[in-house]
Structure formats: structure tokens, C-alpha cells
Amino acid sequence: MAEITVMVVDDHPIWRAAVARDLDAAGFRVVAEADGVAAAGRRAAVVQPTVVLMDMSLTDGSGTDATRSVLAASPRSRVLVLSASSERDDVLGAVKAGASGYLVKSASASELVDAVVRTAAGHAVFTPGLAGLVLGEYRRISATGPKGGAGPSLTERETEVLRLVAKGLSAKQIASKLVLSHRTVENHVQATLRKLQLANRVELTRYAIEQGLD
């Protein structure tokens, strides 16, 4: 397997150093660190990291802005939000902007390493809290969106899987409960994020065209 390179974006130097040390010890290569939106975008363009660990509060903006600028500069990177922030809306914003997972900062080093591996492999890293937010967002869209289902929506199975994630079940537990393969469960979870991100991109593009900014 190709080497996994990581960029750590956080405004706290102590935290960056600690995380970098853990990742180094686990065999990843930390290729860049950044403390803000502008620096993150610039460095991601140069180093094209496999995984970007993203804090939500940065020196010059939010993790959502940084996620957007990192993915614009390095589209093949995967952003994992790692946040102590209690701002739930922020996490949802970052996920809609393209982040592929969310982990709280108090997660143990082994949980972090596991999450980075899974993110690099293209999986979505979900916490129960994130699942609750995503479920809520789909329901908000279907409640406020135009009639006829123009917005993204979840299939019954996806809703079922997401609710079990929100109730704290692991992918393995969900697979055995619903008699599905582990892989299928992962795919369902990932699909819920992908649809949300795609809809968000379409929304932004439509907005840009309407405003004549395209």
C-alpha cells in the first residue's frame, strides 16, 4: 500500500505536535502543518496529502472554509474533522463542504490511527453525533426543500443504518443486526455523506451562476 501522508491543520501548536508524534509513531508521514485557512490551502496545493486532519476553529476562519480551500487545492485529499469544538453546525458545514468524517479530539491515539487509515481507504468516519446531525440535515432538506424531491434524500436502508450509527452501534454490530455485509454497511454510510456533498456543490454552483460568478 502506498504511504499515507498527513497534513495537520490546527491553531494550537501543542496539539499539532502531539498529533504529529502519534501519527509518526504509527507509521504515517506528517508532511505539513498549518494553523489557518490560507496556510492550509497553500500547503495542500504543494504536498497533496492523502489525509488532512482538520480542526474547526482556526486563526483566520473556520474548519469549513479550510476544508473547502484544501479540497479545491488538492481534490484527491480526504479531510477528517478532528475537533474539540462544541459547535455542531460547524461540523455539519465541514462535512457538507466535503469532509469525509468526524472524530472528537478526546478520541484515543489508537482510535485516531484507525480513523486515519479508514479515511485514507476512502471510508467515512462517523460518530453517533455526526450521524444525528446528518439525519437531521436530510430531514431539514425534505421539510424545507421544493416539493417533488429535488433535494437529496435517504433510502429506507440508509436511514436505518444511519439511525443505528447514531444509537452507537459499530459497523460490525449493524451488519449482524441487519444481516448485511460489513462492506455494504460502509457503503450505505458513505452514500449518505456523498449525496449531501453533491447536493451542496450543486447548490453552490447554482448560486454562483445566478450571481454571475461562474
Next chain:
Amino acid sequence: MTAEVRRTDPDAPLWRAAQVFRLVTVVYAVSSHFSTVGNYTNPNLAWFFVALLVAWSLVSAGLLAYGPQLRTIVVIVDQLAAVGLMAATRLVADHEWYSNHQTMPTTLWVANSVISAAVYGGPAVGTASALAMATVSAVVRDQINLDLWRDATAPVLVACGVAMGFATVTARHAHRQLEQAARVAAATEERDRLARQVHDGVLQVLALVQRRATETGAVGADLARLAGEQEEALRRLISEQDTDVDRGGERVDLTALLRARADASVTVSAPAEPVVLARALAEELAALASTALDNTALHAGPDARAFVLLEDLGDEIVLSIRDDGVGIAAGRLDEATAQGRMGVSKSIVGRAQWLGGVAVLDSAPGEGTDWEIRVPKEKSHG
């Protein structure tokens, strides 16, 4: 620095108004002079005095526009000019004229000096100036014995001085209060910003301690647990502050009520947007969640974790409380009843029904318990 000046100068608007009044009075004084100059004994000297009046009015406007520090000079010269011009009436007219007409710069123009004094020093100074002007006018006209009912000069000038004086006092008072309010708001904002920064830093360190300590054995694990609890407590405090859990209104955010129960072993998941419900319904649902969580803490085992999921389906609220504890074995219902768990379960089901909804318990040995409570929202948002 202009903002600074404006902030510390509550009188500026009054001075600007006084300037406008001054312009009007000059126009009035000059035109009045045109119509009366024919009756004067020394029209040339009279024209000279009117020229002085116009000149001083222009100079005073310039001085006032220059800045607040020259106001003292304007006020003093205003008093002298008014007195001087009134007195000069005797030089340009005979007794027959000036005892029956108003003095030279006209009463209206004299009001300028009263207004300047009042805006400068408040009602007392304004009244003093008004009385002085009225007295000088009476002396010049040799009409001291005349009763006030026939000559309105004194009462009008005094009223002018008192009114403008009080306007000044009020303006200054309001300005002080406004400044104080602005200072309090700025201080509060700064305190909030600092608190946020401090909290963020503390959260980072607590999270770090938690991660590091776990790797260093039994003592470390204890430390990690403590750090975790404190992190959770602080985070809850901040989120309560952010969302203002309870404003005491008729509707409350159920998410905020549920988050108050979150700790190291209880995870609360909810939509990003607040789930605002009628107070009675929200409080009863939060109480139901609490009952289920208490039950978990009692019976699910020491290492059990609990997950609360709140979903807003538009017309219906779904509240799930799941734990990953020992669960209830199908064959152990009697034992469970004996332990009092079934009583609690019946209570949860009953209370959900009372809210017009249902509560369903899903449990199997080793799989924990999973409550799902569905209740209608009653009325839609409005």
C-alpha cells in the same frame, strides 16, 4: 479620532442648532435695522454697529466650527456684544424712540447670548444670562418700572435660558448613559471572547491529557477518565451558554435539555437546528430520557454507555435511548420485575401514551436496551 471627539462631545448637536438660530437672528436683526434706521438720530453710527454684529456673528460661527475649546470665548464675547450693542442704542437714538421700541440688536438676536450661556453652562447660567440681558435692556430703555405683562423680553429670555439649559443637561446625561452602556457591552463582549479562548485552550489540554494518560498504565487511566469528565462538563457548560438553554419562554429547545444529561458515558445526538417544542412536552420528554438513563445507570452494568438520539420528523418527535449494557434476558422477566425494572418500563410506556405517543423497548441479553419513544408534536410551529 473624529469618532473619539463625537463620543466625548454630547453638546455638539445643540451648538449646531444654536448656529442655525444665530443665522436666522442675524437676518432678522439686519432687516429690522433697514426698517428702523430712518428713525435713528445717528444712522451712520447705527450701520457701523450692525456691521459689528454681522462681523461677530461670522467670527463666532468660525470659532465654533473650529472646535469645542473655543466655546468659552464665544460665550463671553456673546454676552459682551449683546450688552454693548444694547447700550449703544442710546448713542444712535433719542429717548423718545428707545423707550418705546426694542433696543438695537433686537431681542431676538440678544437671545443668542442667552442660548450660548445655557448650552455652555446649563439652566442656572442660562437664567443668569437671561436676567442680565433683560435688566440691561430695561435700564437702557429706562423702563424698569414697567410690569412684565406688557414687556415680554424678560420672561421670553428666561424661558429660553431655562429650556436650553435643561436640554443641555438632558443631552449630557443621555450621552453619559449611552457611553456607559457601550462600555458595558464592550466589556461583556471582550469577556465572552476571552472565555471562549480560555475554554478552547483548556478543552485542548484536557483532550490531550486524556489521550496521553491512557497510554501510561492504571494511574494514567484514572487521570484520563478525570480529564474526560472535566472536558465533557466544560463543553456542556459552553454549549449551554451558546444556546441559552432556557429563556423561560413557552417553547424550549429539547436538544439543549437533553444535552444537559450528556457526560462521559452518555452521548447525545441531535439535528443541528434546535428542536423547539412546547415547554410541557419538551420537559416531559427530557424527563422520560432521564428516567431511561437512570435505569441504565442502575442496571446496565458499570461499563455501559448510553446513546440518546433525537429526531424531528416534522409532525412527530422520535427520542431513542439505547445502552450497550447487559440487557434483559427474555427468561428473566420475573427477576427484572423483582428488581423494579419493569415498573420503570411501564411508567415510561404510560407517560409516552399520555403524551399521545408510544414507547417501545427492544432488548435482548448482552445487547443492551433500546427505547424508542414517538410522540406527536401537537401543534405545528407558529
